[in-house]
Amino acid sequence: MGKAKHSKPPSADAAVRMTTAEATVGALIAHGIDTVYVLPGVHNDPLFDALFKAGDHIRTVHTRHEQGAAYLALGAALATGKPQVYSVVPGPGLLNSAAALLTAYGMNAPVLALIGQISQSAIGRGLGHLHEIRDQAGIIARLVDFSARIRAPTQAAALVAQAVRAMATGRPGPAVLECAIDVWDRSALAPAIAPVLPQPPQPIDEDAIRDAAKRLAAAKRPLIVAGGGAQDAATEVAELSRLLQAPVLGYRRGRGVLDSRDPLSVTLPLGRELWGEADVVLGVGTRLFYGYTHWGIDEELAIIRIDADPDEPERFARPAVALIGDAGPILRRLIDALAAHHRPSRRADMEERQARMRRRLDKLAPQIGFLDAIRAELPEDGIFVDEVTQIGFAARLLLPVYKPRTFLSPGYQDNLGWGYATALGAQHARPDVPVLSIAGDGGFLFTSNELATALHHRIPLTVVVFNDGAFGNVRRTQEEQYGNRLIASDLTNPDFVRYAESFGAEAERARSPQQLRAALQRAFKRRDGPTLIEVPVAAMPSPWEFIHMPRVRGIR
């Protein structure tokens, strides 16, 4: 798109004269960053010029709102597991992107934000410069664990390297680099290639491995709980689960760690039932939030935690054993220590339990009909992007998920409206597989303006909008718990098909699961642009009895 096609990659030779912006872009490229999701503005003009000059070595994808830029980066990070970058102007640009940054923090997603600043000498003086915001660095420091301001060209490469390393060290998560409007184009002799900092070594606590292995070997009813931190340790989780015949509970961010077709793979509410019976729970990359806060623990239950964040295991209560570091290598050590272990198959028992629970969940029949249509058409490695909507809540419980990183769910922020733009980023970063975004009529309009981005950058994302004419979740609560005093929950919607078509997208309406299947078939064949499918729906049965469930064991 008008970019220089033959500019050279930054050379590995000695220092050359370059601007802060050029050094930053060179460092991003050296760290394997191939895309920057952006919304430009005067504070960052030199950065954009450096991106232009970098030619094909880095793509620039501009969105229609800063929240879109940040969500696209988040979606790309979640779909690939690799660091992703977005850039926006300071003040309102930063704040517009902040909900996505907050979500990236909650999901431990490696999203690097490059945020502009007013001129270096004016920062903190309250003079009223364009986009000035009081204590921007302080606001940022509340949102992410690693942040810094680039104050000179010679600092740029090293700070990018530090930010990228910080995003992958300990608890992973987002990072922010600020740079002042007058620093971006300051030039100096700077190292041409940023040093990629090695990850610090992660020694594994062998005593803790022995202790954990002993407890797991002796456990009569072990349960594994997998969270977002287990997504890259799926092979090891599956192996350990097989060895111990231990069910694996994955909900929201833990879906897809163990293939749903394995009878040991469970979601809620079966996970709660198993939690109630367990004598040892192994939490892998999860806060164990539901277990600790809803279902309860007692003296018969020993908890073993594997977590990248050394502070995490003791947040609720001290576990029996804590193993700190990457889940994969730690699980591998546990598997080695348990190699001689053999247990009778739990298949028959688990199949019986799954069938029994499924009969209860059949109460969600309208949602299941649509989920079945989706699963039938979305390929095994296709990516499903969840939303805070009835089909999403049901998907977390019921959609079969076959592979890690194919079910993207917003974690504990559960922020309405994240879905469409996040899915766009996932689809942009993974053009090789279809990505399906679902949304309610409420959530979709939060980022539906990014349909223009999908068209502009030819991102072949499919979205299904389930339209009940309401913030349905809120309305149902008002009906059931507040004497039907309905307030602020009815919606006036556009004609979604004509709306999407007006952007140039393909769009159609599907009125049944059968029609949805046929529409999805057509949509997934299209690889040159976006599709919207509107599904008009009635109010749906509540999923909450399967999500917020009472205590199953003792007082904490």
Ligand SMILES: Cc1ncc(C[n+]2csc(CCOP(=O)(O)OP(=O)(O)O)c2C)c(N)n1
């Ligand atoms: C950022 C944010 N704002 C508000 C909410 C509260 N909230 C949860 S569900 C919901 C309504 C969702 O409506 P819609 O997207 O149409 O889905 P439906 O429940 O109708 O299927 C709202 C407002 C939220 N979770 N996140």
Ligand SMILES: [Mg+2]
């Ligand atoms: Mg709705």
